[in-house]
Amino acid sequence: MRIRRLSSWFMERMNIDSFGKLVDESVGPFRPGMNVVFGKNESGKTTLNSFATGVMFGWPDGRSRQNTYKPENAERSGRLIFKSEDGGESALIRTRNADGVTDEVGLLADIDVATYQTMFALDSDELLSLDDAAEVTSRLLTAGAGTETSPTEALRQIDARIAGYTSRAASATHSIANLTDQLKAVEADIDEAQREAAQYIAERRELENLEPDRAELARKHDELNGLIEGRSADLSLLQKIEHEIAERTEQRAELTAQLDEIDADEQRVAHLGETVTEDQIALRDLSPAEERAIRDTLDDFQVERDRLMNAVDYAKRDLQDSTAAYEVLEESAKQDPVRAGRTKAAGQVAMSIILPAVALLAGIPTTVYGISIGSLSITAFGVFLVLAALVMGAAALVMAFRPGSSGPSLEQRMEDARWVMLQDQKKLDACEAELSEIGERIASYYRFNHLSDAGRSLRRARSLLDDARELRTTDAVFEQRRQNVYAQIAAADEAIARAQEQRDELLADADVADVAAFEALVADAIEQRRVLMAEGERMDTRLGELNQRLLQARDETAFAELKQQRAAIRCQLEESKRDYAVLLLARRNLAEAVSVWESKSQPEVYRLASRLFEDMTDGMWMQVRLTAAREIQVVNSRGDMRDPMLLSLGTRQQLYLCLRIALLMTAQNVGCSVPVLADDILVNFDADRRRSAAQALLELATMRQVLLFTCHEEVVDLLRELDAGVNVVSLS
Numbered sequence: 181m182r183i184r185r186l187s188s189w190f191m192e193r194m195n196i197d198s199f200g201k202l203v204d205e206s207v208g209p210f211r212p213g214m215n216v217v218f219g220k221n222e223s224g225k226t227t228l229n230s231f232a233t234g235v236m237f238g239w240p241d242g243r244s245r246q247n248t249y250k251p252e253n254a255e256r257s258g259r260l261i262f263k264s265e266d267g268g269e270s271a272l273i274r275t276r277n278a279d280g281v282t283d284e285v286g287l288l289a290d291i292d293v294a295t296y297q298t299m300f301a302l303d304s305d306e307l308l309s310l311d312d313a314a315e316v317t318s319r320l321l322t323a324g325a326g327t328e329t330s331p332t333e334a335l336r337q338i339d340a341r342i343a344g345y346t347s348r349a350a351s352a353t354h355s356i357a358n359l360t361d362q363l364k365a366v367e368a369d370i371d372e373a374q375r376e377a378a379q380y381i382a383e384r385r386e387l388e389n390l391e392p393d394r395a396e397l398a399r400k401h402d403e404l405n406g407l408i409e410g411r412s413a414d415l416s417l418l419q420k421i422e423h424e425i426a427e428r429t430e431q432r433a434e435l436t437a438q439l440d441e442i443d444a445d446e447q448r449v450a451h452l453g454e455t456v457t458e459d460q461i462a463l464r465d466l467s468p469a470e471e472r473a474i475r476d477t478l479d480d481f482q483v484e485r486d487r488l489m490n491a492v493d494y495a496k497r498d499l500q501d502s503t504a505a506y507e508v509l510e511e512s513a514k515q516d517p518v519r520a521g522r523t524k525a526a527g528q529v530a531m532s533i534i535l536p537a538v539a540l541l542a543g544i545p546t547t548v549y550g551i552s553i554g555s556l557s558i559t560a561f562g563v564f565l566v567l568a569a570l571v572m573g574a575a576a577l578v579m580a581f582r583p584g585s586s587g588p589s590l591e592q593r594m595e596d597a598r599w600v601m602l603q604d605q606k607k608l609d610a611c612e613a614e615l616s617e618i619g620e621r622i623a624s625y626y627r628f629n630h631l632s633d634a635g636r637s638l639r640r641a642r643s644l645l646d647d648a649r650e651l652r653t654t655d656a657v658f659e660q661r662r663q664n665v666y667a668q669i670a671a672a673d674e675a676i677a678r679a680q681e682q683r684d685e686l687l688a689d690a691d692v693a694d695v696a697a698f699e700a701l702v703a704d705a706i707e708q709r710r711v712l713m714a715e716g717e718r719m720d721t722r723l724g725e726l727n728q729r730l731l732q733a734r735d736e737t738a739f740a741e742l743k744q745q746r747a748a749i750r751c752q753l754e755e756s757k758r759d760y761a762v763l764l765l766a767r768r769n770l771a772e773a774v775s776v777w778e779s780k781s782q783p784e785v786y787r788l789a790s791r792l793f794e795d796m797t798d799g800m801w802m803q804v805r806l807t808a809a810r811e812i813q814v815v816n817s818r819g820d821m822r823d824p825m826l827l828s829l830g831t832r833q834q835l836y837l838c839l840r841i842a843l844l845m846t847a848q849n850v851g852c853s854v855p856v857l858a859d860d861i862l863v864n865f866d867a868d869r870r871r872s873a874a875q876a877l878l879e880l881a882t883m884r885q886v887l888l889f890t891c892h893e894e895v896v897d898l899l900r901e902l903d904a905g906v907n908v909v910s911l912s
Contacts (some may be wrong), residue, residue, distance in 0.1 A: 183882050184883050185212060185265075185850035185882075185883065186363040186848050186852040186853075186880055186883050186884060187191060187266075188265040188266060188268075189262050189263070189264050189270070189285070189287060189386055189852075190210070190212040190262065190264075190265075190853070190855070190885045191210055191232075191260050191261070191262050191854075191855045191885060191887075192208055192209050192210055192211075192261050192262060192263040193206060193207065193209055193210065193260075193261040194206070194207040194228060194231060194232060194260055194261075195256040195258055195259045195260075195261060196209060196231060196258040196813065197258045197259075198250050198254040198255065198256060198257055198258070199227065199230075199231045199234070199251075199257075200224075200227045200231075200247070200249035200250075200251070201224070201227065201257050201895065202224060202227060202228075202231070203254075205252070206908065207228060207670060207909065208261075209907075209909075210851065210855075210885070210887065210907060210909065211884065211885075211907040212216050212525075212885055212897065212908075213881040213885065213905070213907070214877065214878055214881035214886050214888070214903060214905075214906045214907065215855075215885070215886065215887045215888070215889055215907045215908075215909060216888050216890065216895070216899055216906055216907070216908045216909070217888070217889045217890070217909050217911065218890055218891070218909070218910050218911065219629070219891060219898050219911030219912075220891055220906055220911075221891055223891070223911040223912070224911055225859065225860075225889040225890075225911065226662070226859060226889070227249060228889070229859050229889055231249070231258060231303070232260060232857060233296070233297070233857065234249075234256070234274065234276075234886075235258055235259065235260050235272050235273070235274045235281065236260070236272055236288055236296065236854060237281075237288075237293040237296060237297075238274075238277045238281075238293070239256050239274070239277055240280070246457060255275055256274075256275070256278060257274065257275040258273075258274070259271045259272060259273040260272040260871050262285075262287060262683075262853065268285075270284055270285045270287065270474065271284075271289060272288070273731055277680065280749075281889030284595050285852040290850055290851060290852060291850055291851035291854060294852065295850060295851070296851065299840055299843060299844060299850075299854050300844075300851055300853075300854060300855075300857060301610055301857050302837070302840065302856070302857065302858045302861050303858075303859040303861060304833065304859075304860065304861055304862070304863060304864060307832075307833040307836045307837055307861055308829075308832065308833065308836070310457060325730065325904065329806065331354040336678070343607075343670065345357075345759065347757055348361070348724075348728075350728075353752075354752065354755075354759070355756070356754045356756045359749055359753040359756055360753065361377070361728075362745075362749050364794055366624050366745050366746045366749060367746060370743065384726075390719055390722065390723055390726070394716070394719050394720075394723070395720065397712060397715060397716050398716070400712055401709065401712045401713065401716065404705060404708055404709040404712065404797060405833075407705055408705050408709060408826070409826070410704065410707055411690070411698075411701060411705060412665055412702055412822075413688055413700045414689075414690065414821075415695075415698055415699060415702050415830055416800075416816075416827075416828070416831075417686065418683060418686050418687075418695050418698055419695065419800075419817075419818060419820070420636070420800050421679045421682055421683045421686075422683065422695055423817055423818075424679050425676055425679050425680060425683070425684070427852045428675050428676045428679070429672075429676060431668075431672050432672040432673065432676070433667050435669045435671070435672065438661075438665050439665050439666075440661065442658060442661050442662050444667065445658065446658045454848050458630075462630040463630050463645065463647075463648035466648060466652075470647060471648075471649070473886075474629055474631075474645065475642070475645060476600060477625065478638055478641055478642060479627070481618070481621075482638050483617075484618055485615070485618050485622070485638075488611060488614050488615040488618055489615060491611045491614070491615075492608065492611045492612055492731065495604065495607045495608035495610075495611045496608060498604045498607065498608075499601070499604040499605055499607075499608050501595030501604075502597065502600045502601040502603075502604045503601050503604075505597050505600070505601075505606060506594065506597040506598055506600075506601050508900070509593055509594045509597050513590050513591075513592065513594065520568065520630045530900050533775075535572055536568075536570070536572040536573040537569070538569075539566075539569035539572065539758070540565070540566060540567045540569035541571075542565050542567035543562050543563070543564070543565025543567075543568070544562070544566060545562070545571060546558060546559075546561055546565060547559055547563055547565075547566065548560030548562070549562070550562050551683070556741075559901065561682075578889070584676065590854075594763065597837060600766075605904075606848070619636050620647070622636050622638070623635075623636050623663040626641060629694070631644055631645075635864055642864070666875050682731065684694075686698075730847040752872055784841070784846050785839075785842045785843055785846045786804055786805055786806060788802040788841075788842040788846060789805045789838045789839045789841075789842035790802065790804045790805070792838040792841060792842060792876045792879075793814070793834065793835055793838040794840060795872050795875070795876070796834050796869050796873055796874070796876060797834065797838075797869065797871040797872075798868060798869075799817055799830065800816060800817060800818060801814050801815070801816050801817075801835075802817050803815040804835065804839065809822075812824055812835075814827070814835060829864060830864045830865055830866070830869070833861070833864055833865075834869060836863065837861065837873060837876070838876065841876050841877070841879070841880045844856065844880055844883075844884060845879075845880060845883055845884075848883075851884075852884075853888050855884070855885040856880065856884055856885065856886045856887070857889070858877070858886050858887065858889065859886045859889045860889060860890050860891065860892070861888075862874065862890070862895055863874075863892070870895070870898065871898060871902070874895075874899055874902055875902055877897070878903050878906075879900055896908055
């Protein structure tokens with residue numbers, strides 16, 4: 181997996197001075213990438229999570245209902261130690277919220293507390309929704325625009341102000357709609373004050389009748405919601421079962437085709453076997469022990485033949501030497517015998533002088549060197565050379581003054597040389613006979629063990645054994661392949677039967693014949709709910725109008741007061757229209773800029789989220805997309821679209837986890853150095869989806885540092901299985 185770190189900084193340790201029950205504690209070390217903080221319940225995982233968030237963005241407020249982790253007699257304080265990959269070190273330090281956080285190198289410069297809590301601090305509750313996903317996506321993707329405020333955030337603020345000018349809320353005093361309504365109401369009050377009085381009375385009666393109808397409509401809506409939720413879950417399961425049956429059926433057909441291919445391959449091999457010799461068939465049927473015994477014998481033959489060949493070579497060299505010596509004596513016999521004797525005597529005297537001199541010159545330095553290094557063997561060898569030189573010198577003197585003798589006759593020496601030459605010839609003949617005999621033994625062994633095709637070649641014999649082993653391996657492979665396919669076919673049949681049984685039970689519970697009828701049943705319930713919702717919205721709108729009109733009726737004053745009010749409203753309406761026009765122009769320009777920015781990055785977010793969600797749901801849900809109304813929808817393998825609220829709890833958590841991971845991987849300019857803190861977010865996932873979610877977190881960890889807090893050993897084992905480099909920090 182390719183590593184793409186967004187920042188060289190990573191959190192290496194948490195040093196806690198005082199926070200909740202933790203005092204003077206140090207937790208770590210953490211590393212870049214995936215870190216698992218493992219501990220049993222009550223070991224402090226949630227405390228550490230809150231501590232890290234508190235150091236970066238402020239301790240929990242005492243006015244909230246959540247745990248503030250404030251010790252009784254001390255201030256909350258501590259630091260997060262960050263290190264860079266080039267050896268640098270920095271720290272985020274906080275004591276009091278009023279003093280802020282110490283951030284020397286700007287680790288928090290590219291992130292705010294709202295973004296961190298939405299995207300970086302994850303738990304099971306946080307994964308239940310992603311409020312205003314389109315707004316969060318745009319805000320993260322435009323966070324690196326180079327402006328002090330994100331263009332999307334600026335656009336949101338402008339939209340909020342524009343909404344104020346179009347809002348009908350009573351608190352929006354500058355709203356054009358409210359001012360227009362007020363102006364119309366005032367003018368109507370002025371023109372038709374008497375007629376409106378009767379109308380107010382009728383509207384009050386209508387308001388009183390609307391309340392019970394609205395309550396009954398809400399009750400029906402709740403009943404339909406419960407029905408749709410249950411039926412939608414069953415429908416999703418049915419679609420998954422149908423998909424599984426189709427896949428298993430296709431898989432079984434492919435496996436049957438594989439059996440045919442195996443039979444065809446085996447027949448082709450059998451056809452080729454018609455040309456195989458009986459010796460090759462016998463070699464193929466050898467047991468492993470028999471083959472090892474033959475190979476050991478071949479190795480012994482190799483050693484014996486190499487030894488005999490070396491002996492023949494030595495015998496040939498000895499014969500050449502003895503023949504050369506005999507030929508030299510034979511040549512000497514042709515020369516003057518007296519001259520030859522004198523030359524020989526002179527040579528003997530010269531050798532008797534040169535040899536002692538050489539031994540003496542070598543012995544003295546050797547003795548001195550052996551004494552200097554303290555080596556007894558070298559010193560003894562030097563002394564031996566000196567003594568040998570003295571003995572040879574004395575012998576030379578004796579020979580120099582002794583009356584000369586002619587020594588053995590030339591004829592005697594030639595006879596001796598010829599005898600040596602004959603002995604060497606006999607020795608050569610004997611070695612060659614042994615070499616020939618070992619060749620015959622090898623050939624006989626080959627005939628007995630079905631290796632006749634090797635001749636006398638040991639290399640060829642080993643090659644024949646290798647060919648036989650390949651034939652045995654081929655037969656075993658065919659059988660193994662066939663048994664493997666049979667096992668897979670049995671597993672596919674069992675899975676199909678189990679899925680069909682489960683599908684029939686679901687259809688029987690709903691009293692429908694097939695999946696299409698089940699889908700129609702769910703669609704009809706959704707349509708009924710849509711009609712109820714539309715009726716409810718109409719009632720709410722009418723209720724608001726009636727309340728507003730009756731409120732205006734209660735505040736009526738004299739005619740003169742109404743005229744002053746009309747003039748003030750007209751003036752305020754003109755100001756609001758001018759401001760509204762300016763805001764619309766600014767919004768159009770800024771919206772065009774944000775649209776260009778999003779068009780480059782937003783598709784990548786939903787493409788990545790779709791891939792992760794497809795992997796995590798094993799292909800059941802294929803796509804995550806943003807509709808024209810900027811709402812999230814998911815598409816299953818059949819092309820059906822679903823609202824996230826119709827998904828099961830676990831699947832909805834997986835969807836929002838995939839969206840967050842995709843955003844964190846795509847928004848590379850946001851929170852580059854801060855860690856992602858995940859508190860037991862895999863507990864509601866089954867084993868397969870937990871594995872896929874863990875792989876997605878590991879992919880995120882290639883870019884950002886991730887700290888996963890868990891009390892489940894199986895989660896730790898799973899992450900270690902997927903990545904042996906996962907850093908595990910255990911809490912006592």
